[in-house]
Each structure stands twice: as C-alpha cells, then as structure tokens.
Amino acid sequence: MSGRFITLDGPGGVGKSTVAALVVEMLRAEGAAVHATREPSDASLGTPARNGTDLYRGMSMACLIAADRYMHVEEEIRPALARGEIVVCDRYVASSLVLQVIDGVSRDVVWELSRHADMPDLAVVINARTDVVEKRLTERGAHSRYEREPGSSERECAMFREAARFLTSFGVRVLQLDASTAGPEDIARAIVAAIHNRG
Template sequence: MAGEFFTIDGPGGVGKSTVTAAVALELRTIGVAVCQTREPSDTPLGLLARNGTDTYRGMAMACLIAADRYAHLDEEIRPALARGETVVCDRYIASSLVLQVLDGVNVDVVWELNRHADMPDVAVILNARTDVIETRLTSRGAHSRYERDPGSTARECAAFREAATFLMAAGVRVLQLDASNEGPAAVASAVVAAVRGPWMKGNS
C-alpha cells in the first residue's frame, strides 16, 4: 500500500526543519514508518542548488531546483511511498512559488516547471509574525541570500500566503498554521493531529 506524502514549507526562520523533525519523530512514536527528507535534496544536484544561491539566480535557479525535485522524486520520495512509508519533506513546491517568484521568475513559469511533480497529500505551510521570525533569524543567522536581503521576511510571509491560495486553487490540500506563539513540538502535534485525523477526510 502506498504511503502518504506531506510537505512543510514557510519563510526562512519560521522553524520548518525543526518542525519537520518533530513531525517525523511523533509519527514514528505512534508506529508510522517515516522517510524524513528535504529540498534541495542531499544529492550532488541538490547540494549544488543549496550551496549555489549566491551563484545562480532567476530562471537558472528555478530550473536547478525543479531538476533536483524531479530527481528527488525518482530516487527517494516515490520509492519510499511505494514501500508504504510516510514521506515528510522539508520544503517543496510552495517554496518554489515563493523564492523563485521573489527572484524575478513569473509565477506561471514556476508552476509550469513544477506542475508535473507529484503533489503532496497535504502541503503544510507555516507562517508567523514578521517580528518573531526576524528575532529567530537574528539568533541563528541567515542561511542564504534570500534571508540576508533586507525586508525579505515580510515579503516571504506575504508570498507564502499567496502560495497557499495558489496551491489550493490548483487542487492541493493545504494546511496553514501560525507558529508565532507555539514551539516546534506544539506545531508538530498540530500537524500530526490534522493529517491523521478527520481533517483529512474532507476539510481543506
């Protein structure tokens, strides 16, 4: 039986990676076989994208990210789903609809590059107040030029709300959560409760 596919996206500094790890741990605790992964992937292609944000921009970066996504699907995500595992991925298409659009690529072009990718069963989008995220970024430091750009947090927060609307219009089930006042464990529990509960049977 095929497994389920969940993605977790949101602005830099909102806590995606920590929440992804917490979701995977909570699912394993209740007996679910989990494949925890991330994008860009940890393959040579993914590492080129991850480490190349200062080198590649615009359409070049959009194509690089999309290429890594399709390879990631072939090499890790689909095989895990075929084994019946639940895949939890830190960043997916929602991040492309934000970062590549902020990088100057038209949203329709970004969607065309990615629309042939497998859509998740649930696309979780975390967001938070701008001041909360900026405090976290100051504490941990910026990881890329996207986070170093002045005013990037406010733009990303707004863009992720737009990406959620875009994905829902495309028929993707989206769960939006505010991480302003909750720690990663509480947010992860909310994600697990949603994707394992009645919400999956008809709400979006």
C-alpha cells in the first residue's frame, strides 16, 4: 500500500480535520509511510489564501486557491507519492467546488481552474445533517467568513453532496460518509478500510 493520494472534504464543523488526523495516525500505526498536508497549503501561495478570506473574494480567491493547488501538487504531493507515501490532504477540489461557487464563481469556471490538477485516488466527502454541523460549528467557532455567513451549514451540506456527484461523473472515486451519528474514530476506520480496498 504505497503512493496513494487521499483527500478529505466536507462542510465547516463536520469534524473533517479531526478525522484526517486520525486517518494519518491509524495508517502510521499500521506501518505505512504517510504524508499529511492540507489546502490551502502552508506554502507561499497557500498562506495568504488561508489567512485572507476577508480580503480575497470571487475570482481572485478562486485563482489564488487554484495557483496554490498546482504548486502544492508539484512541490509537495507528487514528490511524496514518488517516495511511496500515502498522501492525506485536508481539503482539495471538492471544497473549491463548494466554497468558490458560494463566493460567486460558476462551477464550470471553478472546475476549469482545477481539472488539470492531479485527481485523488480516493476523494472522501464527510457530511452530516445540517443541525449537527451547525451545533459543532457553534461549539468550535467560525474559522472563516464562509462559516460566518447565515445559512452557511445548510448550503455547504447540500453543495458537498452535489460536489461528490460531480466528481464521480468525471471518474473520480468518491466515498461519501455521514458523520451525523458516527464518531470521528468510526469515520476514520471506514476511510482506512476504503484505502485498503483499491476496488
């Protein structure tokens, strides 16, 4: 089990980052070489995108995210895969198909900006009932203007389901998981099982 690219996406507050960390931990416990990363990345283009959600909007944000993605793929993801590592990325194309569309950019444009990037071997979309996501988001606090907007959870939950269908239609292997009642450990175990199952 080597050189695999796994992405995790979902609405803010669904517990995605917690699950991503658990997946990395479980894979490493099995002896796998794992490279954990995220988008926006921690590199020169990703940092302003991550910290500038109040500054950059619409096409400027969409282009910044896309530019960071291509640099991220070239400088970090592909080298890790070439070393035989499993890359686990917290947010990727599915998040662009939601957040940048919410920001007023058409889905076709967002897809055109991202479709030349390497697609994952497994794209995991974690979702949950809107009330569950809203409760978790309230407890942890909003991390960006996307999460502060009224009705953001309901809109994101619906749009991530649509993003999963969209990616599937382009041949991406997508695993949709419901975190409404399942805990982070259960979700992480399901993802690890799917990684083992290459079918």
